Amino acid sequence: MPSDRSRPQMRIAKISAHVAPTSGYKYDVFLSFRGPDTRRTVADVLYESLVDAGISVYRDTEELTVGESIGPELVHAINDSRIHMPIFSEGYASSSWCLQELAHMVKCRSESAGHEIVPLFYGVSPSDVRLRTGSYSEALLKHERRYGEETVREWKEALREVADLKGWDARNTALGKLIKDLVRELSIKLKKRQKVLPDHLVGIYDRVRDVMQMLDFGSLDIRFVVVHGMGGIGKTTLAKAVFNEIFPLFDCCSFLSDIQDNDIVTLQKRLLSDILKRYPDFHDADGGVNILRERLRNKNVLIVLDNVDKIEQLRELTGNGDWLGPGSRIIVTTRNLGLLAREVMGQQDDVPFLPKNYYAYEMTGMNPWHALQLFSKHAFGETLPPDDLETISSEIVATTRGNPLALEGLGSFLRGESLKIWAETLERATKVPDRRVQENLRISYEALSFEEKQIFLDIACFFNGIESTAAAYVWKDWGLFPESGLAALMNRSLLKIDHHGRLQMHDQIRDLGREIVREENYLNAGSRSRLWDSNECLRVLREPIDYQRKSTVESLRLQFPEVQTLSSQEFAALPKLRSLHVERVKFTGDYKNVFRELRWLSWDHCPADFDATNFFPSDLVVLKISCSELRDDWPGWHQITKSSKLKVLELEECSRLTRLPFLSALSSLERLIVRNCQSLVELDESIGKLVQLNYLEIDGCKSLRELPEEVACLKALKELIIRGTVLGPVGSYLPPRSVICSL
Numbered sequence: 001m002p003s004d005r006s007r008p009q010m011r012i013a014k015i016s017a018h019v020a021p022t023s024g025y026k027y028d029v030f031l032s033f034r035g036p037d038t039r040r041t042v043a044d045v046l047y048e049s050l051v052d053a054g055i056s057v058y059r060d061t062e063e064l065t066v067g068e069s070i071g072p073e074l075v076h077a078i079n080d081s082r083i084h085m086p087i088f089s090e091g092y093a094s095s096s097w098c099l100q101e102l103a104h105m106v107k108c109r110s111e112s113a114g115h116e117i118v119p120l121f122y123g124v125s126p127s128d129v130r131l132r133t134g135s136y137s138e139a140l141l142k143h144e145r146r147y148g149e150e151t152v153r154e155w156k157e158a159l160r161e162v163a164d165l166k167g168w169d170a171r172n173t174a175l176g177k178l179i180k181d182l183v184r185e186l187s188i189k190l191k192k193r194q195k196v197l198p199d200h201l202v203g204i205y206d207r208v209r210d211v212m213q214m215l216d217f218g219s220l221d222i223r224f225v226v227v228h229g230m231g232g233i234g235k236t237t238l239a240k241a242v243f244n245e246i247f248p249l250f251d252c253c254s255f256l257s258d259i260q261d262n263d264i265v266t267l268q269k270r271l272l273s274d275i276l277k278r279y280p281d282f283h284d285a286d287g288g289v290n291i292l293r294e295r296l297r298n299k300n301v302l303i304v305l306d307n308v309d310k311i312e313q314l315r316e317l318t319g320n321g322d323w324l325g326p327g328s329r330i331i332v333t334t335r336n337l338g339l340l341a342r343e344v345m346g347q348q349d350d351v352p353f354l355p356k357n358y359y360a361y362e363m364t365g366m367n368p369w370h371a372l373q374l375f376s377k378h379a380f381g382e383t384l385p386p387d388d389l390e391t392i393s394s395e396i397v398a399t400t401r402g403n404p405l406a407l408e409g410l411g412s413f414l415r416g417e418s419l420k421i422w423a424e425t426l427e428r429a430t431k432v433p434d435r436r437v438q439e440n441l442r443i444s445y446e447a448l449s450f451e452e453k454q455i456f457l458d459i460a461c462f463f464n465g466i467e468s469t470a471a472a473y474v475w476k477d478w479g480l481f482p483e484s485g486l487a488a489l490m491n492r493s494l495l496k497i498d499h500h501g502r503l504q505m506h507d508q509i510r511d512l513g514r515e516i517v518r519e520e521n522y523l524n525a526g527s528r529s530r531l532w533d534s535n536e537c538l539r540v541l542r543e544p545i546d547y548q549r550k551s552t553v554e555s556l557r558l559q560f561p562e563v564q565t566l567s568s569q570e571f572a573a574l575p576k577l578r579s580l581h582v583e584r585v586k587f588t589g590d591y592k593n594v595f596r597e598l599r600w601l602s603w604d605h606c607p608a609d610f611d612a613t614n615f616f617p618s619d620l621v622v623l624k625i626s627c628s629e630l631r632d633d634w635p636g637w638h639q640i641t642k643s644s645k646l647k648v649l650e651l652e653e654c655s656r657l658t659r660l661p662f663l664s665a666l667s668s669l670e671r672l673i674v675r676n677c678q679s680l681v682e683l684d685e686s687i688g689k690l691v692q693l694n695y696l697e698i699d700g701c702k703s704l705r706e707l708p709e710e711v712a713c714l715k716a717l718k719e720l721i722i723r724g725t726v727l728g729p730v731g732s733y734l735p736p737r738s739v740i741c742s743l
Helices: 042-052 072-079 096-111 135-147 149-163 175-190 205-215 235-249 264-276 285-296 311-321 337-345 368-379 387-399 404-414 419-430 437-446 450-463 468-477 482-491 507-518 534-542 635-640 685-689 709-713
Strands: 013-015 027-032 057-060 081-088 223-228 252-256 301-305 329-334 358-362 555-567 579-588 600-604 622-628 648-654 671-675 695-699 719-723 740-742
Touching: 027 042, 027 072, 027 096, 027 175, 042 057, 042 081, 042 175, 072 081, 072 096, 081 096, 081 175, 096 135, 096 149, 135 149, 175 235, 205 223, 205 235, 205 329, 205 358, 223 235, 235 252, 235 301, 235 329, 252 264, 264 285, 264 311, 285 311, 301 311, 311 329, 368 387, 368 404, 387 404, 387 419, 404 419, 404 437, 404 507, 419 437, 437 507, 450 468, 450 482, 450 507, 450 555, 450 579, 468 482, 468 622, 468 648, 534 555, 685 709
Parallel strands: 027 057, 027 081, 223 329, 223 358, 252 301, 301 329, 555 579, 579 600, 600 622, 622 648, 648 671, 671 695, 695 719, 719 740
Antiparallel strands: 013 057
């Protein structure tokens, strides 16, 4: 690490905290190096490359305080790191700090099989480190006079032990290639690019082998493999398993999940971010196509497109393979092979036929033996059921037709239940011979409490893919107990929360929830609790107001390809409206007493002209504005200050916004998230008045160069996330130690 010269007392550890480390450790990699030799060369390049690859790294950006031994923070950092990487340079052995670190690494490795040391030889040979030649032997002789023979003997043993390990030698290899290969190996070792698979996998590996044979890595052609089948059958799981097996074979890779739930520009940006490791700058699909065509042409890439439902998605993300380098592979999952095949070939018949470079793999139900094993793992935590429940287990499994999602749901539901419940479940499952997966999953839904059902339906209709923290604020305001409610849904395998904290509901389960809402009133949409189809929403809004029977709609989604104008009179018929999700909608009129119950407002492509009055209600809890060209003088900013109970404010891709001057009035704000606002140059000093703010995220705001010193006044702040921008020094006025700073 640093040399032993005099150092200032103030130190800020640079930690890639926004990257999730390997399970069980705080950091993935601990870098040990002598600053004067390598800080501005190999150490810096290696650090940035590791962080770009999603690896959590510990290193120091400043020199350490003078002392005879390394401090407790460094000891803890070494203990909490999965891989230790000493960079052996010419002056490494002259630093007693570096040698102490190395000795502690060796101690950790000997005491725990989880720790690993991966040395990098930079300007020295393994023989030098073994003390056979060179400056290392001379440095150790000098240390003996100061630290004594016993201490130096420990350092010598550590040097010799690490020098004998498999490492990386930079003497005869181009630095760029060496670091690229090193980062790739560490990514594989740490499983950083691997997709998370379910804990209970049964019968997947034969399917993985079949798909890999179709991919045929010995061929230099550009090849598509289309995995198709009904919802819940395991297509995404298979794609993830194959991805984990083969991604190291490619120059770069990307796994785009839930294609059908995202607009094409968002998907293009995600793909380019995975490939280029930076935020791309374009505003429409044509701009994305041009960049993709230019940057992917000579690259050997692996791309997974999960849940494709339109051929345009394939064309605007891969150009049907025309943009990709030789040997590239694209895996597509879809429910409808016929739609994809006909559109690719321009055919109108009902017989799917794929072109030469497309290969189809049908995902069918599990065979009875594997299905019983999967059910048993969820119902009993064992591979097979106990003898007294084997018969009824097999009968219940038979009703699922080998659908993994149904097996998982039923098994989780029946775990720990009485034999009476098992018998009743079997009876219900066998009443209708041709049961669909939804009917099986409904059994788990019916077991939920009223509050849990409301949370389930909200996610199915609106909140799938949303960060759970934001949704929890409104559920708590509605008295729905989100912590226990989400736990109940996850326990019954109706919901998952990914490592980013986003709610993830399988599309088959989502469809179940939406069907339950439709059943509230098939004939009159205005008598349902939730509406997500824009045409239905418009019909309800524009029906003549019946003052004797107003609408029961509580949540609404309106999405339009072009801006639609809606008036306050149209919303007056929805007195119970609690959450509103709109895209390209212009509001007009006076909204006083119209949105009295509104707690959630998501507004995408918000028009720059705004003449509504009393629009933002005082009890609003969550406000999200995205993909808009709002300026600093937008009239709506002033009205937002009337929302005195606002807890969450998210601004994303507001491309013309340069500052946030209205923050001081939002005294209840707890979460402020500003993402990809490219013109933002400052956060107003009034941010210091947000006494309840506990989370601040600034992501992709490349024009922002500094935070106001008033950030130090945010005593409640627990997490500060900064990405995609270059800030000046902030360490001297950061909030207390509880803050996580991701720079």
